[in-house]
Amino acid sequence: MQLSHRITHIAGEEGDGWEIYFKTQELKAAGIAVTDLTIGEHDTRTDPDIVTAMSHAAQQGATGYAAIPGIPELRAAIADRVAARTGVATTAENVLIFPGGQAALFAAHMAVLDPGDRAAFIDPYYATYPGTIRAAGGVPVPIQTGPRDAFRPTAQALAGAAGARSLLVNSPNNPTGAVYDRATLETIRQAVLAQDIWLISDEVYDTQIWEGAHLSPRALPDMAERTLVIGSFSKSHAMTGSRVGWMIGPSKAMSALMQLPLHTTFGIPGYIQKAALHALGKGDRFEAQIAAPFARRRQLAQDVFAGHSHVRMVPSQGAMYFLLDIRDTGLSGRDFAFALLKARNIAVMPGESFGAAAAGHLRIAMTIDDDRFVDALHQIADFIREVTP
Numbered sequence: 001m002q003l004s005h006r007i008t009h010i011a012g013e014e015g016d017g018w019e020i021y022f023k024t025q026e027l028k029a030a031g032i033a034v035t036d037l038t039i040g041e042h043d044t045r046t047d048p049d050i051v052t053a054m055s056h057a058a059q060q061g062a063t064g065y066a067a068i069p070g071i072p073e074l075r076a077a078i079a080d081r082v083a084a085r086t087g088v089a090t091t092a093e094n095v096l097i098f099p100g101g102q103a104a105l106f107a108a109h110m111a112v113l114d115p116g117d118r119a120a121f122i123d124p125y126y127a128t129y130p131g132t133i134r135a136a137g138g139v140p141v142p143i144q145t146g147p148r149d150a151f152r153p154t155a156q157a158l159a160g161a162a163g164a165r166s167l168l169v170n171s172p173n174n175p176t177g178a179v180y181d182r183a184t185l186e187t188i189r190q191a192v193l194a195q196d197i198w199l200i201s202d203e204v205y206d207t208q209i210w211e212g213a214h215l216s217p218r219a220l221p222d223m224a225e226r227t228l229v230i231g232s233f234s235k236s237h238a239m240t241g242s243r244v245g246w247m248i249g250p251s252k253a254m255s256a257l258m259q260l261p262l263h264t265t266f267g268i269p270g271y272i273q274k275a276a277l278h279a280l281g282k283g284d285r286f287e288a289q290i291a292a293p294f295a296r297r298r299q300l301a302q303d304v305f306a307g308h309s310h311v312r313m314v315p316s317q318g319a320m321y322f323l324l325d326i327r328d329t330g331l332s333g334r335d336f337a338f339a340l341l342k343a344r345n346i347a348v349m350p351g352e353s354f355g356a357a358a359a360g361h362l363r364i365a366m367t368i369d370d371d372r373f374v375d376a377l378h379q380i381a382d383f384i385r386e387v388t389p
């Protein structure tokens, strides 16, 4: 029996980009010790206090169907947080809870695209973006950025979004670590207003800022009515496995969008939502503690690669990764990553997994303890010397 074109073409011709990650999982399952710097997951687990709140909520009976748009207390708490951080009036009606930022990204595209509509996004990009757009029936349109512009979109590049229904941006950015400044956001705003399109702003790394400040484009003039913001507890609260995230948008759009979870997930577990509420209550200091190891390791990485003649670390300003420019080796990111895995049992993501604009780079996740991290970086630096002609 034939499957739908939609399901068989989600990954697209570029592949899903996760080959190295799956290979690493295979090696680990076979008992081979691999230093895994592939995915964006903390090396600590969810705080025991949050897990206790989750268990307590379940024991108290939050195990039935939960409110589909999200429990009112959690929606209100997220609205308050966003209003406090951005200065934009936000109420519970502007918030929908989803099983993670990824599901919210899919929902946002479902909300704004009709089948065959073009949906723009900034390249380099989080690896799921083109597939998410295809899954929602859209046609992905990458907007190139490059090292020369610190991986920020220029007005000229954004002209490529003409004819699209939406533009997806991500700051702090995975994989580049770019944090968009006010001028970049203003350029994005101008493009979105001139083209009269939706802006989808993926802000799941908003608590991981190493330089500058996080600014949400929803806070710019005339943007709240055309912006859908994606948030998540995964990165800010080390709750990746709990699958809890959110979308912020105009209340009318949110009530129409409610039909999607009603007909798919039917909401997310009440005990997870109560745990998320508890996690939010732990405040900014807790969030800073979760982010601190990445800031520290970013500095360690800068120390390792400073003065190395064949490699350039792209200075990340936020998020738990950095890019390494290995174009001097003459190898693609993909060939280098496979060779490194074979030679040293170190797994990193090829830049190509995140789009054409990151070709010849590696994305390194700063997600193992400091000593092993520094050791792995020295080994990568040695390997670069070995393979550079």
Ligand code: PLP
Binding pocket: 040, 099, 100, 101, 102, 103, 126, 170, 173, 174, 202, 204, 231, 232, 233, 234, 240, 244, 245
């Ligand atoms: N957006 C970006 C840029 C990401 O890097 C990720 C995960 O790595 C997500 C969204 C999805 O995160 P989650 O579904 O765990 O909230």
